[in-house]
Amino acid sequence: MARYSKSAGKEVKRAMHRKKKGKLKRGKGGKGGTVKSRKQAIAIGLSEARKKGKKVPKKKSGKKKKSSRKKKH
Numbered sequence: 001m002a003r004y005s006k007s008a009g010k011e012v013k014r015a016m017h018r019k020k021k022g023k024l025k026r027g028k029g030g031k032g033g034t035v036k037s038r039k040q041a042i043a044i045g046l047s048e049a050r051k052k053g054k055k056v057p058k059k060k061s062g063k064k065k066k067s068s069r070k071k072k073h
Helices: 006-021 038-051
Strands: none
């Protein structure tokens, strides 16, 4: 079973193309600076695909695992 839809892949491809041209901006409303990182461009593409309701897995939450260490008394 595919994790991402083909249309989601196209959305990422579009974002990468905008990054290459220097038109991909970061932050709300694209008011931030231009994106330099390849990983960030992919993340933006997936985020846009998610907003359009395309098949993309949910964003991983930043929860930390609880430590399994025992406390010393």
